[in-house]
Amino acid sequence: MFVAVFGLISAFIPRQFLSLVNLQSMAFQLSEFGILSLGMMVVMLTGGIDLAIVANANLAGIVAASFMMRVLGSAPNANILAVIALTCLVAIAAGTLAGLFNGVLVSVIGIPPILATLGSMKLFEGFATVITRGRPITGFPEQIQFIANGTVGIVPFSILVFLLAAFVMGIVLRKTPFGFTVYMLGANPLAARYSGVNCRAVTIRCYAIAGAMAGIAAVIMMSRFNSIKVGYGNSYQLQAILVVILGGVNPEGGDGDVLGVLFAILTLQCIASGFNILGFTNYMRNVIYGGMLVLVLIVVVMAPRIKTWRQLRASAAAYSSDN
Amino acid sequence: MKLLRIIKKAGRKHEFYLFVVILLFTAVMTCINRQFLSLGTLFDVLNSSSMLGMLAIGTLIVMISGGIDISFSAIAAISMYVTVSILNAYGGNTLEAFAIACLVGGALGLINAFIIAYFNISTMIVTLATSNIFYGLLLQLVPHAHITSIPAFLADFGKARLFTIGSSEGGSVGLSAISATMLLITVLVALFLKFTSAGRNVFAIGGSKEAARRESISVWKTQILVYCLAGVLAGGASILNVTMIRYVNPFDVYGVTMDVIAAVVLGGARLSGGSGSVPGTILGVVLLFLIKNNLVLMGIPSVWDSVIVGTIIIVSITLTVTRAKKIR
Numbered sequence: 005m006f007v008a009v010f011g012l013i014s015a016f017i018p019r020q021f022l023s024l025v026n027l028q029s030m031a032f033q034l035s036e037f038g039i040l041s042l043g044m045m046v047v048m049l050t051g052g053i054d055l056a057i058v059a060n061a062n063l064a065g066i067v068a069a070s071f072m073m074r075v076l077g078s079a080p081n082a083n084i085l086a087v088i089a090l091t092c093l094v095a096i097a098a099g100t101l102a103g104l105f106n107g108v109l110v111s112v113i114g115i116p117p118i119l120a121t122l123g124s125m126k127l128f129e130g131f132a133t134v135i136t137r138g139r140p141i142t143g144f145p146e147q148i149q150f151i152a153n154g155t156v157g158i159v160p161f162s163i164l165v166f167l168l169a170a171f172v173m174g175i176v177l178r179k180t181p182f183g184f185t186v187y188m189l190g191a192n193p194l195a196a197r198y199s200g201v202n203c204r205a206v207t208i209r210c211y212a213i214a215g216a217m218a219g220i221a222a223v224i225m226m227s228r229f230n231s232i233k234v235g236y237g238n239s240y241q242l243q244a245i246l247v248v249i250l251g252g253v254n255p256e257g258g259d260g261d262v263l264g265v266l267f268a269i270l271t272l273q274c275i276a277s278g279f280n281i282l283g284f285t286n287y288m289r290n291v292i293y294g295g296m297l298v299l300v301l302i303v304v305v306m307a308p309r310i311k312t313w314r315q316l317r318a319s320a321a322a323y324s325s326d327n
Numbered sequence: 328m329k330l331l332r333i334i335k336k337a338g339r340k341h342e343f344y345l346f347v348v349i350l351l352f353t354a355v356m357t358c359i360n361r362q363f364l365s366l367g368t369l370f371d372v373l374n375s376s377s378m379l380g381m382l383a384i385g386t387l388i389v390m391i392s393g394g395i396d397i398s399f400s401a402i403a404a405i406s407m408y409v410t411v412s413i414l415n416a417y418g419g420n421t422l423e424a425f426a427i428a429c430l431v432g433g434a435l436g437l438i439n440a441f442i443i444a445y446f447n448i449s450t451m452i453v454t455l456a457t458s459n460i461f462y463g464l465l466l467q468l469v470p471h472a473h474i475t476s477i478p479a480f481l482a483d484f485g486k487a488r489l490f491t492i493g494s495s496e497g498g499s500v501g502l503s504a505i506s507a508t509m510l511l512i513t514v515l516v517a518l519f520l521k522f523t524s525a526g527r528n529v530f531a532i533g534g535s536k537e538a539a540r541r542e543s544i545s546v547w548k549t550q551i552l553v554y555c556l557a558g559v560l561a562g563g564a565s566i567l568n569v570t571m572i573r574y575v576n577p578f579d580v581y582g583v584t585m586d587v588i589a590a591v592v593l594g595g596a597r598l599s600g601g602s603g604s605v606p607g608t609i610l611g612v613v614l615l616f617l618i619k620n621n622l623v624l625m626g627i628p629s630v631w632d633s634v635i636v637g638t639i640i641i642v643s644i645t646l647t648v649t650r651a652k653k654i655r
Contacts, residue, residue: 256449
């Protein structure tokens with residue numbers, strides 16, 4: 005599918021699309037939204053959904069940014085690289101904490117994931133507004149821009165972060181006992197519980213992982229724009245869900261893997277940058293993403309049904325020819 | 328003894344708690360500002376929360392059926408814009424305004440309904456997608472979707488009072504046509520849900536689709552009805568909003584999604600379906616409206632708005648969920 009889309013777009017607008025600049029800028033744009041999608045994926049594997057993931061990233065970014073500004077304000081001579089490293093840790097810690105909060109709401113209290121994360125989305129947005137009073141935080145040290153805008157050779161640094169995150173996530177999901185329990189929980193929570201899986205702990209951890217991903221994305225986001233503000237990245241919400249479903253993750257949980265999501269992310273990024281070259285507005289893009297989401301969902305849901313229907317028909321035919 | 332029993336029985340109802348909380352809140356507000364407790368305030372609240380109330384009732388029906396609809400605010404935004412454009416071009420009357428808006432809303436709701444009922448896929452993701460499609464299309468086709476001049480009869484409808492009791496600085500105090508419409512719809516929907524077989528079917532498919540199917544209830548017909556009705560109510564609500572603010576601003580309407588869902592959840596509806604009541608929802612709307620609009624009076628700056636709404640959602644669902652566990 006990725007190949008098809010890539011080929012289609014490069015066939016239509018080859019000169020702009022296949023240029024090194026465009027490929028590089030695609031790689032640049034991909035990372036934070038890719039990392040958010042990885043977080044969304046873990047949660048959706050358990051059959052949940054994290055509507056708060058973008059608000060979480062935003063809040064984590066704002067907490068980290070205000071932390072950094074305060075440190076730099078009180079100790080201007082501090083080692084800037086150390087401060088930046090500390091800021092990254094703060095962002096990830098804040099994201100994880102917020103994710104933990106979601107996890108507790110969903111698993112310990114037992115609120116349906118949609119409502120829990122809807123509520124916490126409002127809550128996170130609110131705290132972000134309270135901290136910043138709606139104003140952007142700007143004036144970061146120059147060095148932080150390397151995270152999102154720097155390159156190692158011709159490869160952007162942020163894409164390496166994303167690939168590393170995807171790699172770790174793939175290993176965790178496929179090769180560790182924890183990953184196995186995630187799939188079990190998503191496929192059949194009751195069966196998982198009767199097989200001795202601590203469902204609460206697994207769910208909490210999944211939401212915490214999503215939160216950590218939001219924290220990493222927050223760092224990249226704030227270094228890309230060299231500022232952070234309430235509402236940055238809101239358009240990633242729909243995209244993240246779209247990509248996860250496009251990547252073959254069953255929205256009811258228990259099925260899907262990192263590789264599928266990875267290709268879905270690449271596909272969507274190609275489409276997005278194709279749109280950019282064609283000059284579509286943001287509104288139109290939302291319309292198309294929404295349409296794609298519905299179509300993909302229909303295909304995903306209908307494919308197995310058509311398969312069983314065909315099998316039924318085949319067996320019926322075999323039965324009637326036997327007689 | 329009998330009184331005690333009545334109180335005990337009421338104590339098991341969600342609506343009772345909501346009512347007590349509203350009374351407490353009113354008492355607190357009256358302590359802060361003596362003028363708060365008046366008929367004027369009551370009618371004001373009823374008037375201003377009408378749109379939220381009508382949207383909330385549409386959402387309630389969807390939630391009772393076991394789904395969730397996020398696209399109602401996009402539907403409202405579109406029906407509002409389309410209706411006022413048509414009326415501005417061709418003229419008409421208030422009744423026609425509601426008819427057109429409800430038709431547009433119902434048609435958009437039908438799109439949701441078709442996708443959800445025919446393919447049987449996650450209502451949240453479908454309506455999230457259609458919400459983006461509807462709203463995106465509106466803004467793509469008409470980038471500045473504001474209309475500042477609305478037909479005179481709509482403005483008159485907004486100012487109309489069914490009866491008045493004295494007057495204050497803000498104009499005459501009394502039941503407005505807007506709140507009367509909302510209350511009428513509320514009563515109709517409550518009767519529909521309680522006393523018609525189609526209304527009971529909504530509860531049935533929310534309780535358990537499989538059980539409903541075995542009772543030979545047509546799940547997909549009921550779902551189509553539910554999402555169309557939600558669209559129709561969203562359309563009607565958008566006209567209430569137009570008549571009240573005398574201005575078409577889709578951005579405002581689009582922004583109320585979370586508040587409406589919060590109010591419905593506050594009203595005791597459960598996302599898993601099969602439970603929820605119209606009076607509870609209206610109380611939920613009123614409580615949320617009171618809290619949101621009186622933060623400033625209580626000395627809390629308006630940046631805390633989202634924090635408060637988020638907290639209300641989380642706390643109220645936590646209460647509902649833990650109570651449900653206890654009963655089980």
